[in-house]
Amino acid sequence: MNEKIKAVLMAGVGLSVLLIVTGLLSKLLPLAGCCNCLWPIVAGALAVWLYVNKTPTPPVQMGEGAALGALTGLIAAVINTVISVPIALLNVAAVEAQFDQLRAQGVNIPFSGVALILVASVIGFFIFVILAALGGVIGVPIFEKRKGGPLPPPPPAYGGGQPGGGYGGS
């Protein structure tokens, strides 16, 4: 398997597990979720660390870090959505109960809990990807200690002239 995909998968799955665990813990200990905004950033940086350790040369570039982080966030967001949205839909009664509390406070809520869960999961999805991409960018200067600039682009494929042909063309 490609080293990039391996690093992204490991960090993405790790992030999803961490978020599920902190989500469960926060029911008992509210402060368990205090670092939730940092976890996607840490996961993006972790993907870079895993990739840097597996690639002998050349140095990983900042742009690669951003891409690794974004992919990590994407994987974590997909896993989180696949797990949390069905659970939330099964517990839609709890959301409706919260709606009732808000209605009692005078807030007008003319929509169902299902619609809210679906739209919120899309918003959460994008926030995940953005934060993890930022983590990937931050991870490069932290973990990439090797020196060197970006590789030069590859030369173009040979596409003209005749073998042995000189400047005169004949």
Next chain:
Amino acid sequence: MFAPSDQYVPQCATHEVARGKALVVWGVVAVGVLSVLALVFLAPVALAHGYSFLALSIYQGFRYVCHQIPERSFYVAGHPLAVCARCTGIYAGLAAGVIIYPLVRSIGKIETPRREWLLLALVPMTVDFSLTFFGVWQNTHLSRFLTGALFGSVAALYIVPGLIDLARMVGAGLATRRRERQVGA
């Protein structure tokens, strides 16, 4: 064996990106970061003005990345912001850092400052959190906001060049593909 001159590819890699392109990327990043910050403030305002679906969608969306404890959040229009005071600080600091970036650094350069500065920027936030966690000192909205803002603004110095480099990579990849197509045709 010579390739035609119109297929010449510079073989000297530089750490600079064309200023115009870098400014476009910076603009996109600035709009993105400001949009996220605007969402944080939009949630309570929308709730106060009766746009409950919009407000609750934003609150629920940010629930994945913040505990949203009301006692640890700033209030606007009688409702808590979509994220806690520390996260608000991080987003606000990031937005401020991105906006002033072209004033403090050359926009075309993709080198970042030394990583020690980023780790140093994390120290006040860690101390602020740890002192409260271990019961030594009770932090405040202001301390949470300021320590978060410091980290966010320093992080911008790493994020902007990183995203400019990402755009450079994508651009170079597209150009190579275009060249290959031209040669193949």
